[in-house]
Amino acid sequence: MGRSYVILFTVFIFFLIPAAAGSAMDGQYLLNISINSTENVSFANHNESPMEGNWIKLSGGTPVTLPALNLVFNGVNSSNFTRSGKTINITASVDNYSDYMIEYPYSSHSIYTNVSGNNEVNLSFFGSSHFADCNIDIYLVSSTPDEVWDMFNDVIDGNTTLIRNLINDSEKKLNYSLNSTGDNSSIRFGPQQAGNYVIFVLLNSSHTNTNEYSILSATAVQVLKYESVVTAPSKAKTNHFFNVKIKLTDVKEGNYTFGAIMIHKDAYEARLRFEFNGTRDQTNLTIDGADIVEKGELTGINLNSLNTKKLQEIIETVIGPENGTVSFTDETDSTRAFFSLTTNDLNTGDYYLLVGAYESGEGLVAFNQDIINIYPSPPSPHSSSGGVGHSDEPGNVEKTVNLRKYLKAGDSSTYNFNNVVTSVEVTPDKTYGLVAAKIEVLHGQPASITTEPPAGEIYNYVNVFVGTSGWSEGKLSSSVINFQVPASWFKENNIDPASVILYRHHNGNWHPLKTTMSGQAGRYYQYSSPTPGLSTFMILGSVGDSGDVEPVATPDLGTVAGSTPTPEATWISDKGIPGFGLLLGIMGVLIAVYSRRK
Structure with missing residues (x-):
C-alpha cells in the first residue's frame, strides 16, 4: 500500500x-x-x-x-x-x-x-x-x-x-x-x-x-519526485534473510532515508478510532491502539526530521511481531541501497513488500509495492543457518525465551529475558531492523562440547543467540550479557558470590569473560559480562574466596560450531560509504501520514 x-x-x-x-x-x-x-x-x-x-x-x-x-x-x-x-x-x-x-x-x-x-x-x-x-x-x-x-x-x-x-x-x-x-x-x-x-x-x-x-x-x-527500481525475490524461506535492492533514477543530490516494510496480507488492515469532544485538546486518534493524534497534536515526525524510531514503534504495534518486519536506514546521500530483510519468526503466506525513499524536507520521494511469499523452511536438525539460533540438542534445553528488537546502527538495544540471563545488550554496527534473539537454559553441558570445564561449581549453561547462529559475529560493536544467580545457591554450595565468572565456549575452549557483580536484587546476585561474541556460556563459581582470577575479554571471535553465516546487510553508496537496514515503503507513506510540520 x-x-x-x-x-x-x-x-x-x-x-x-x-x-x-x-x-x-x-x-x-x-x-x-x-x-x-x-x-x-x-x-x-x-x-x-x-x-x-x-x-x-x-x-x-x-x-x-x-x-x-x-x-x-x-x-x-x-x-x-x-x-x-x-x-x-x-x-x-x-x-x-x-x-x-x-x-x-x-x-x-x-x-x-x-x-x-x-x-x-x-x-x-x-x-x-x-x-x-x-x-x-x-x-x-x-x-x-x-x-x-x-x-x-x-x-x-x-x-x-x-x-x-x-x-x-x-x-x-x-x-x-x-x-x-x-x-x-x-x-x-x-x-x-x-x-x-x-x-x-x-x-x-x-x-x-x-x-x-x-x-x-x-x-x-x-x-x-523520482522513479525507482526495486529488486527482490518473489519468495523466501522462513527464518532466513533475503536481499532487496533499491535504486533511485534520474536523481538530484539530496539526503535520503531508505526503508522497507513487509506486512502479511492477513494483517494488512487498520482500525482507526477517532475520539472528539468538540475541542482541540480532547481530540485523539489511534491506529490499532497506537497514538497518531494525542490532545489534538499529530505525533511522530515532521517533514524536516524523520522520527524513524517512533514510526517503527507505531508500525510494530499495528502489524504485530509475527506478521511483518520494518526497518529504516540513517540519512545518507546515497541514491541506492542493498540490504537484507529477515523472515525470522514470521508466519508463512503472502506479504506486501513496501520499499521507498524519504528525502529530508520533501517527504516520500519514491515508493514501490510488491508481493513476496514466505514459505516454511524444510526441517534440518543440524542446520543452524536459518532463523534465530537453536541448540543441536533439543532434549538438553530446559527453557527457551524468544524476543525481537529493532537494531539501529550505533544505538544500544536491550533484550530483556528476565531469566538466568536477565538481559543482553547489543550495539549493532549497521541498522538491521527487527532481529530475533533467544536464550536456551540448558540441563547440562552440550554433548558437542568435549572440553572439560574449569575447576569450580557450575550454576548453569546457557545458549545465547542474536539472529541466526553465527549471524551476530562481526555485526555488533559491543555485546554485554547480564545474568543473575540466586543467593540460596551460594549458601547451599559454599560459594563466594564474588567468585562468579561467566565463560564463553569458542573454538574448542572455555574463555573466561571479565565479570562484574553489579549488585543484589531481592534473592538474587546480579552480574554483567562484556563478550566478544555469542554462543554457549557457562556460569561458574569457586568455593570460599578462591575466585581470585581476574578474567579479561579475550579476542575469541568466531562462529558457533556448525553455523553458516547469513548474508550481511550492506549499503552500497555512490561514494562507498556504508549505510543501513530497510524501510517501509508504506513507511514512505506512513511517513507522510504520521508526519507533522512543527
Whole structure:
C-alpha cells in the first residue's frame, strides 16, 4: 500500500472518520461548525451507500493496494464555547459518545510519479443523491496532511483563515456539474509536478450562503519526485534473510532515508478510532491502539526530521511481531541501497513488500509495492543457518525465551529475558531492523562440547543467540550479557558470590569473560559480562574466596560450531560509504501520514 497508506491515514482521519458516524443518522451533513453565526463549515456524511457516499476515487498513475480500513468515530453531538472572543457552536448528527463504524469502500489508491504518462491526476466523484444535478468546485491544493490537520484544528478554534488561504491559493480549481445520481466520472486535473496535494470537493457557492464552506469530500494526492527500481525475490524461506535492492533514477543530490516494510496480507488492515469532544485538546486518534493524534497534536515526525524510531514503534504495534518486519536506514546521500530483510519468526503466506525513499524536507520521494511469499523452511536438525539460533540438542534445553528488537546502527538495544540471563545488550554496527534473539537454559553441558570445564561449581549453561547462529559475529560493536544467580545457591554450595565468572565456549575452549557483580536484587546476585561474541556460556563459581582470577575479554571471535553465516546487510553508496537496514515503503507513506510540520 504505500503512499496511500500514509495519506489515507491522514486525510481520512479528518474527513472519513467523522463520516463513519453518518452511518447512523439522517441528513446530509455529519459535522457542522458555526462561528459567531456568520461563518459556517460543514462536512458531508458518507452513509448513503458504500459506493455512493461522497467518495473520491483517483485514477491514472499507479494503483497501490490499500489495507482494509475500518473507521470508528466516537464523540460529542453538541458543543458550545467561546474562544478568543468568538462563539463556536459544533453539532454532529450522532448519538452522544457512541461508536459509529464505516469501512472505506476502495481497495486501492493511485499514486503518481513526476514523469510523463504517470503524473496525470484524474478522478471520479461518487456523491450522495441529495447532491444530484448540483455544481461542485474541486480544488487541488498544494499541502500536506499535517497542514490539513492544522486547518481542522483552526476551524474548531473559530479561525477559518487557513481554510480560506488553502482554497484561494489552490494550484487548480475546477467546476463540474453532478449528474442525476450525484456523480461525475470525468474530472481531470492533468499532469502535476512532484509534491504533496490535497483534493477538496466543495458544494458550489450557488448552493450555499456567504462565508459557508460545504465540504463534500477530500483525499490526499502524492506525486513522487523520482522513479525507482526495486529488486527482490518473489519468495523466501522462513527464518532466513533475503536481499532487496533499491535504486533511485534520474536523481538530484539530496539526503535520503531508505526503508522497507513487509506486512502479511492477513494483517494488512487498520482500525482507526477517532475520539472528539468538540475541542482541540480532547481530540485523539489511534491506529490499532497506537497514538497518531494525542490532545489534538499529530505525533511522530515532521517533514524536516524523520522520527524513524517512533514510526517503527507505531508500525510494530499495528502489524504485530509475527506478521511483518520494518526497518529504516540513517540519512545518507546515497541514491541506492542493498540490504537484507529477515523472515525470522514470521508466519508463512503472502506479504506486501513496501520499499521507498524519504528525502529530508520533501517527504516520500519514491515508493514501490510488491508481493513476496514466505514459505516454511524444510526441517534440518543440524542446520543452524536459518532463523534465530537453536541448540543441536533439543532434549538438553530446559527453557527457551524468544524476543525481537529493532537494531539501529550505533544505538544500544536491550533484550530483556528476565531469566538466568536477565538481559543482553547489543550495539549493532549497521541498522538491521527487527532481529530475533533467544536464550536456551540448558540441563547440562552440550554433548558437542568435549572440553572439560574449569575447576569450580557450575550454576548453569546457557545458549545465547542474536539472529541466526553465527549471524551476530562481526555485526555488533559491543555485546554485554547480564545474568543473575540466586543467593540460596551460594549458601547451599559454599560459594563466594564474588567468585562468579561467566565463560564463553569458542573454538574448542572455555574463555573466561571479565565479570562484574553489579549488585543484589531481592534473592538474587546480579552480574554483567562484556563478550566478544555469542554462543554457549557457562556460569561458574569457586568455593570460599578462591575466585581470585581476574578474567579479561579475550579476542575469541568466531562462529558457533556448525553455523553458516547469513548474508550481511550492506549499503552500497555512490561514494562507498556504508549505510543501513530497510524501510517501509508504506513507511514512505506512513511517513507522510504520521508526519507533522512543527
